[in-house]
Amino acid sequence: MNSNLSEFNSLVNAEDYFKFFKIPYDQKIVNVNRLHILQKFSGYIKEIDSHNSALNDAERLSKYREALEKAYQVFIESTPQQEKLFKVFHQKPKNVVKLTEIDSD
Secondary structure (H helix, E strand, O other): OOOOHHHHHOOOOHHHHHHHOOOOOOHHHHHHHHHHHHHHHHHHHHHHHHHOOOOOHHHHHHHHHHHHHHHHHHHHHOOHHHHOOOHHHOOOOOOOOOHHHOOOO
8 A cells, every 4th residue: 555644634535535545435325325434434543543553654544444444334234324323313303202102091
């Protein structure tokens, strides 16, 4: 991998990351799940950085590449609603009463 960490840090959108790591991707999947893929990828990067401080740049980028592939794969096999990455998926709607909450007095 001839890429460097400063180049990686300048990337902005999902497609840039896939091109940077030379990972093939389906544009339709990225269009629908862009924010979710990037959020999952970001979580993996934080985990890598917190547990692997001794990695050199090439090793770190290799792990980041694996993390992007893993994040992308999650949304090929799952949905954003199932993954619940964003706060909105954890909030209970305020104007909804579930049938299980209704008593039959």
